[in-house]
Amino acid sequence: MLDDLQVLYYDCNVKKVISRSQLSSTNVVEDFILEGANIAMEYVYYTMRNPAHRVNLLSNHTGGVHVHQMLGGCVLDNDKSSLLMVWEAYDGTEVAHYDMHNRTVNPLWPQLMWTTKKEASYLMDFTNVYRPICIQTLKYYLGKEKNIVLRKERPRVRLIHKLCIKTGEMKVSCLATGFYPRHINLTMLRDGHPIPDEELILGEVLPNGDGTYQTRRTLSICSEELRERHHYTCSFTHLTLDNKLDINWVPEEGSDVAVISSLVVVLVLVLVFTIPVFVLCKRRHKVSSTSFLRVDSAS
Numbered sequence: 001m002l003d004d005l006q007v008l009y010y011d012c013n014v015k016k017v018i019s020r021s022q023l024s025s026t027n028v029v030e031d032f033i034l035e036g037a038n039i040a041m042e043y044v045y046y047t048m049r050n051p052a053h054r055v056n057l058l059s060n061h062t063g064g065v066h067v068h069q070m071l072g073g074c075v076l077d078n079d080k081s082s083l084l085m086v087w088e089a090y091d092g093t094e095v096a097h098y099d100m101h102n103r104t105v106n107p108l109w110p111q112l113m114w115t116t117k118k119e120a121s122y123l124m125d126f127t128n129v130y131r132p133i134c135i136q137t138l139k140y141y142l143g144k145e146k147n148i149v150l151r152k153e154r155p156r157v158r159l160i161h162k163l164c165i166k167t168g169e170m171k172v173s174c175l176a177t178g179f180y181p182r183h184i185n186l187t188m189l190r191d192g193h194p195i196p197d198e199e200l201i202l203g204e205v206l207p208n209g210d211g212t213y214q215t216r217r218t219l220s221i222c223s224e225e226l227r228e229r230h231h232y233t234c235s236f237t238h239l240t241l242d243n244k245l246d247i248n249w250v251p252e253e254g255s256d257v258a259v260i261s262s263l264v265v266v267l268v269l270v271l272v273f274t275i276p277v278f279v280l281c282k283r284r285h286k287v288s289s290t291s292f293l294r295v296d297s298a299s
Contacts, residue, residue, distance in 0.1 A: 001073075002141045003149045004182055008034075010041035017041055021144065033140045036133040043130065044070050056111045057090055066091050074134040076142065084131040100126050153212050154240040155179035159232075159247045168223035172249065174234030177214035181239060188217050189233040195219060226251045 001007070006020050017038040019030075047053060048070055057068065069089045075082035083100040096105045096112055100123060105112050114122070142149065155176040162171045174188055182205050188195045203216040219232070229251050236245045 002138065002145060005145060005149055007141045007145065008037055008041075008137075010038075010045060012045055015042070029140065033137055037137050040072070040130055040133045040137075044072060053112075057095065057109065059111065061090075072130075072134070074131060074138060076135065076138050081131075081135050084126050084134055098122070100131070148211070149181075151180060152240045153178055153180040155184060155236060155238055155245075157234065157236055157245060157247060159234050159249050161249060168226075170221040170226055170251065171218060172221060172232060173216050173218040174236075174247070175214070175216045176236055176238075177208065178210075178212045179214075179238055179240065180212045182213045183239070184213075184215060185237040186215060186217055187235045188219055189235060191231050192233070221251070 008017050008019055010016070011018050017034055019034065048068060054068075058066070067090070070086065071089075072084065072086040074084050085100075086096075086098045088095040088097075090109075093108070094106060095109055096103060098104075103114060103119060156178045158175045160171075160173045160175060162173075163169075164171065172188075174186060176184060176186055184205070188200060199219060201218040201220075203218070205213050205215045208214055217234070232249045234247045234249075238245075
């Protein structure tokens with residue numbers, strides 16, 4: 001992955017790295033990059049497949065389906081390279097983290113601790129092999145895919161409020177869409193104070209069909225709180241914005257009236273449909289009674 005763009009994947013059936021972009025048959029540099037990426041991905045693959053490692057990792061697991069994950073990566077910030085970092089997780093719990101300075105291991109897996117000799121060996125491999133591969137691969141694909149990963153798309157922001165007639169609640173949503181890169185800070189405030197996440201429905205950052213992203217935050221406001229007429233704010237910060245963007249909303253004084261009016265409309269509709277049915281039934285009953293009397297008289 002280059003940021004959020006997939007550029008390569010490893011096919012364990014053929015033990016080979018496969019490119020997601022168009023390959024050039026005469027590009028020697030690309031061949032060199034793919035060869036290096038193959039070395040790095042094979043390290044991850046064979047580490048995860050190592051029988052001794054699997055025994056240590058799975059020593060206290062139970063039956064059923066379990067998930068083992070490894071993530072490795074480096075960062076390039078204005079041509080300043082980071083250390084190589086590696087994370088390992090099991091069933092969603094972090095097992096170990098290594099950043100070429102320190103290695104931390106979850107107390108649940110003390111058997112995965114490295115000896116001093118083993119740590120020195122790994123540091124040598126990471127320094128001389130895997131970190132250079134990561135940085136070279138990152139720089140190569142950054143140059144190749146820069147039109148995609150370096151573009152900047154400003155978010156389109158809206159505040160949407162919708163009344164639920166049945167409950168009298170107002171659903172207020174802060175929606176940001178069409179932005180890139182994917183990282184965005186979105187906060188909802190009540191009277192200038194951040195609303196706790198526990199009160200919000202937090203939407204994930206989801207991809208749009210055009211390669212941009214969208215996300216939202218939603219707050220349910222009960223009828224009692226609506227009468228208090230708090231001041232609500234959607235606040236956004238993004239790489240494309242010079243300053244934070246705020247959108248404000250205050251419930252109108254007629255918020256309760258809207259609820260009452262909606263209920264009145266529903267009641268009127270009920271009466272409009274019920275009264276004709278009632279009149280029609282009365283008429284049919286009268287006609288039936290008259291016919292019966294006529295038959296009686298005729299007899």
